[in-house]
Amino acid sequence: MARHLITSALPYINGIKHLGNMVGSMLPADVYSRYLRQRGHDVLYICATDEHGTPAELAAKAAGQSVDAFCAEQHDAQKAIYDGFGLAFDHFGRSSSPENVELTQHFARKLHENGFIEERAIRQVYSNADERFLPDRYIVGTCPHCGYDKARGDQCENCTRVLDPTDLIDARSAISGSSDLEVRETKHLFLLQSKLQGEVEKFIDETGEEWPTLASSIARKWLTEGLHDRAITRDLDWGVPVPADVWPDLAAEGKVFYVWFDAPIEYIGSTKEWADVDPENRDWKSWWYEADDVRYTEFMAKDNVPFHSVMFPATQLGTREPWKKVDFLKAFNWLNYYGGKFSTSQRRGIFTDAALELLPADYWRYFLIANAPESDDTSFTWELFSSSVNKDLADTLGNFVNRVLSFSRKRFGDEVPAGAEAGEAEAKLGEDIARLLAEYEGHMEALQFRKAAASLRALWSTGNSYLEEKAPWLEIKTDKDAAALTLRTAMNLIHLYSVISEPFIPSSAKAMRGAFALDGDTALWITPDEARSLSAVPAGTPFTVPPVLFAKITEDDLTSYKDRFGGEE
Numbered sequence: 218m219a220r221h222l223i224t225s226a227l228p229y230i231n232g233i234k235h236l237g238n239m240v241g242s243m244l245p246a247d248v249y250s251r252y253l254r255q256r257g258h259d260v261l262y263i264c265a266t267d268e269h270g271t272p273a274e275l276a277a278k279a280a281g282q283s284v285d286a287f288c289a290e291q292h293d294a295q296k297a298i299y300d301g302f303g304l305a306f307d308h309f310g311r312s313s314s315p316e317n318v319e320l321t322q323h324f325a326r327k328l329h330e331n332g333f334i335e336e337r338a339i340r341q342v343y344s345n346a347d348e349r350f351l352p353d354r355y356i357v358g359t360c361p362h363c364g365y366d367k368a369r370g371d372q373c374e375n376c377t378r379v380l381d382p383t384d385l386i387d388a389r390s391a392i393s394g395s396s397d398l399e400v401r402e403t404k405h406l407f408l409l410q411s412k413l414q415g416e417v418e419k420f421i422d423e424t425g426e427e428w429p430t431l432a433s434s435i436a437r438k439w440l441t442e443g444l445h446d447r448a449i450t451r452d453l454d455w456g457v458p459v460p461a462d463v464w465p466d467l468a469a470e471g472k473v474f475y476v477w478f479d480a481p482i483e484y485i486g487s488t489k490e491w492a493d494v495d496p497e498n499r500d501w502k503s504w505w506y507e508a509d510d511v512r513y514t515e516f517m518a519k520d521n522v523p524f525h526s527v528m529f530p531a532t533q534l535g536t537r538e539p540w541k542k543v544d545f546l547k548a549f550n551w552l553n554y555y556g557g558k559f560s561t562s563q564r565r566g567i568f569t570d571a572a573l574e575l576l577p578a579d580y581w582r583y584f585l586i587a588n589a590p591e592s593d594d595t596s597f598t599w600e601l602f603s604s605s606v607n608k609d610l611a612d613t614l615g616n617f618v619n620r621v622l623s624f625s626r627k628r629f630g631d632e633v634p635a636g637a638e639a640g641e642a643e644a645k646l647g648e649d650i651a652r653l654l655a656e657y658e659g660h661m662e663a664l665q666f667r668k669a670a671a672s673l674r675a676l677w678s679t680g681n682s683y684l685e686e687k688a689p690w691l692e693i694k695t696d697k698d699a700a701a702l703t704l705r706t707a708m709n710l711i712h713l714y715s716v717i718s719e720p721f722i723p724s725s726a727k728a729m730r731g732a733f734a735l736d737g738d739t740a741l742w743i744t745p746d747e748a749r750s751l752s753a754v755p756a757g758t759p760f761t762v763p764p765v766l767f768a769k770i771t772e773d774d775l776t777s778y779k780d781r782f783g784g785e786e
């Protein structure tokens with residue numbers, strides 16, 4: 218048994234996430250956590266909403282709410298959806314929690330003590346009407362190059378040129394529209410990442426070898442370009458305050474840490490939130506501090522890799538404290554929607570709330586993981602989704618379960634029939650199952666989710682081939698005992714499927730396992746050796762036939778989904 222700490226990139230608070238967010242972070246982390254738990258490991262799966270920053274402030278303003286109230290409501294809304302998707306977090310916290318405030322301030326103090334934080338003066342645009350400094354992208358005006366009148370302070374969307382806010386003609390605040398702007402000098406804290414370059418390089422040399430190329434190559438690229446000192450504070454109302462004991466002036470001016478500094482610390486903060494629920498029995502520190510016995514795996518899409526592979530380790534190293542650093546970084550490419558980007562602002566693609574209203578979570582979980590953007594970007598299309606649900610879930614798995622259980626009940630009643638001793642066909646089936654299961658385990662251990670899904674699919678297909686070959690509906694006409702053996706063996710396959718499918722499709726797996734009234738039955742893993750004999754469900758075990766596990770998606774459904782969500786190249 219090993220101790221596994223698992224985190225997935227924190228979803229930002231300003232709205233409901235889409236299927237790209239789901240497959241690029243939380244879902245694969247859940248699949249992996251479930252697998253490790255079934256194998257008997259001690260697993261802690263931690264996530265949280267990322268709540269600080271200007272977009273949260275602006276979204277709250279647009280909703281006519283205080284930021285506090287907005288974030289609390291949005292957190293609960295996201296959590297409800299993740300529950301619906303069956304994401305089994307140990308804790309789903311909030312980066313605005315008191316635990317994270319305390320930890321973020323602690324990190325800053327330590328970095329300061331060790332000479333990695335410096336105060337610097339910078340010049341920034343201030344809006345008198347809004348009474349605040351404006352981040353570059355909240356300043357709009359006319360592009361000096363192409364004349365586009367909605368160019369942002371950091372870039373013109375029309376001609377794509379990179380801009381400085383002072384380049385804009387008729388610059389105004391994107392918040393209030395006011396053009397009463399001025400450039401003011403303001404002081405900020407900078408994290409001296411350049412001083413930590415060597416140590417981070419050493420860390421990546423020692424750890425990154427094992428990571429997927431996507432992750433290690435992004436880390437290397439950042440290191441080759443060189444780590445730059447970066448501002449870690451902002452002039453905002455909403456965020457972790459700069460501690461007054463160390464920086465009284467900045468604290469008095471109301472500076473807060475910038476969201477990219479406090480968000481990864483919330484992995485630890487959320488673990489502390491988890492422990493604070495039951496402090497007698499939960500020890501957050503044993504997971505994070507001097508935790509050499511813990512293996513830490515992180516999940517995220519490629520845009521988040523620089524923060525997690527290089528910047529957060531730099532922050533941790535700079536404290537000179539023994540914080541647990543990432544051991545394995547699983548990175549994903551983009552899931553696209555018909556070849557284009559999912560877009561939160563343009564509401565393009567399918568959002569997690571709508572997905573759950575349409576179909577049960579297991580359909581989405583299976584499809585998304587089986588088509589996860591691991592080695593390349595992949596595209597969601599309704600055609601691919603429905604063919605994969607219909608073929609793999611409905612025809613291969615669901616139909617097998619239903620056919621076997623219904624037929625057996627009809628011919629032999631409500632208990633698993635005994636029948637003849639296992640013969641050559643069962644021995645061959647056992648070998649095939651053991652081999653495929655070993656492959657499946659190998660892919661799960663390597664966090665190769667598409668390959669794991671393919672092995673699982675192959676295991677499901679093996680049941681169908683066996684059934685077609687034995688044809689119990691013919692056997693029963695001449696040899697009842699032979700038919701009973703086939704059905705008993707097939708029912709053992711169903712039970713095996715219920716265990717090994719659980720990481721992908723937990724609620725259907727539960728329904729399958731629940732068909733058998735087995736004393737003390739659990740979802741604990743079955744190894745290839747144990748699986749070979751296909752004997753976990755003995756003759757005489759009472760069973761029921763569960764309702765249809767997966768309904769097929771019809772042509773009419775497909776048309777209506779495409780009409781509703783837009784489904785063209």
Ligand SMILES: Nc1ncnc2c1ncn2[C@@H]1O[C@H](COP(=O)(O)OP(=O)(O)OP(=O)(O)O)[C@@H](O)[C@H]1O
Nearest residue numbers: 226228229237238241242517518521550551552561
């Ligand atoms: N299309 C996508 N495919 C895979 N992962 C994605 C996709 N879009 C976002 N992600 C990942 O989802 C996680 C949560 O993202 P976050 O809430 O920060 O939204 P985001 O990155 O702003 O994306 P968006 O603006 O598209 O909603 C991050 O790990 C991010 O990299």
Ligand SMILES: [Zn+2]
Nearest residue numbers: 360363373376
């Ligand atoms: Zn332009």
